[in-house]
Amino acid sequence: MTIEDKEYNLADIFFIASRIERDGRDFYHALADHFRDGQVKKLFTFLAEQEKEHYEIFQGLFKKLQKLIADAESHVFMELPQLLAIANSHKFMQVDVKKLLKETRAFSAIIDFALSCEDDSVRFFSLLKKIAGEHFEEVLNALIEEEEKHRALLLDLRRAKIVEEARPKHA
Numbered sequence: 001m002t003i004e005d006k007e008y009n010l011a012d013i014f015f016i017a018s019r020i021e022r023d024g025r026d027f028y029h030a031l032a033d034h035f036r037d038g039q040v041k042k043l044f045t046f047l048a049e050q051e052k053e054h055y056e057i058f059q060g061l062f063k064k065l066q067k068l069i070a071d072a073e074s075h076v077f078m079e080l081p082q083l084l085a086i087a088n089s090h091k092f093m094q095v096d097v098k099k100l101l102k103e104t105r106a107f108s109a110i111i112d113f114a115l116s117c118e119d120d121s122v123r124f125f126s127l128l129k130k131i132a133g134e135h136f137e138e139v140l141n142a143l144i145e146e147e148e149k150h151r152a153l154l155l156d157l158r159r160a161k162i163v164e165e166a167r168p169k170h171a
Contacts, residue, residue, distance in 0.1 A: 010132060013080075016087050017128060018058035020121060023092040025051035027117065030097035031110070040107075043157050047114075047150055054143055061139065083127050090120040111158040118154065121147045 028048035032041050087093065091113065104110050122144055129140040 013083065013128060013131065014058050014061055016084075017124065018055050020087065020090055020092055020124060021051050021055040021058060023090075023095075024048075024117065024121070025055060027051075027092055027095060027097055027114075030101075031114070034097075034101050039160070040157065043153060047153070050146060050150065054146070057139060057143065061136070080131070083124065083131065086120060086124045086127065090124065091117045092120070107161055108158055111154050111161075115151055115154050118147050118151045122151075
């Protein structure tokens with residue numbers, strides 16, 4: 001998905017954030033469906049559920065905070081071009097998972113791709129926090145913290161798989 005060049009308000013930005021999380025959920029579900037290894041499948045399923053929860057958080061923000069969003073709509077956001085650039089280049093929103101899995105042989109490369117997706121989310125939410133203001137700071141801080149935990153889980157899985165692959169195979 002490419003974000004169009006138009007005027008955006010805070011509600012639009014939260015919609016874009018929810019799309020990123022939805023696409024992240026779909027990405028991790030596809031990875032979970034692809035891999036047979038129990039540890040790998042379990043982690044990707046967990047990450048998909050986390051992204052689903054993040055999506056639901058953004059959907060809930062629309063309902064609970066409509067007045068705050070409406071009040072903020074008239075503001076001009078200096079960071080908006082940068083935020084839209086991050087959204088347009090966000091790997092969750094660009095990836096063709098089937099193609100990625102077909103063309104990528106090394107498990108570590110898939111994990112590296114997932115790590116870069118999590119980095120994109122942290123960058124997006126960090127900048128969104130600057131734009132959205134104090135009313136959204138707590139929830140965005142929690143989401144950033146969860147994305148950073150996703151990174152740690154992915155790094156742990158990559159390390160575990162590298163160690164497992166390095167073990168000598170016994171006949």
